[in-house]
């Protein structure tokens with residue numbers, strides 16, 4: 001059984017507004033620096049490992065990457081470690097940006 005949920009941009013916005021998840025960006029650092037979802041943290045290996053070991057497993061977690069593939073693997077890993085509410089952004093930052101471009 002899948003231990004995380006895939007969410008659209010619209011669903012992720014609702015999630016952010018309602019539950020203030022921890023937001024993890026697993027793209028390259030330079031791309032994170034060039035722009036990221038507000039309040040997202042860049043996940044490097046060390047942060048990932050320390051979160052897996054020490055973070056509150058009941059706190060929702062929203063993970064995104066470029067197009068929504070890498071984030072699924074990471075989401076699965078957090079799910080395997082017992083995190084209870086893990087979400088992967090379908091379409092990744094590309095979709096997020098596209099959506100926000102259209103709104104402007």
Ligand SMILES: O=S(=O)([O-])[S-]
Pocket residue numbers: 065066067068069070071092
């Ligand atoms: O970031 S990605 O795995 O979707 S290309």
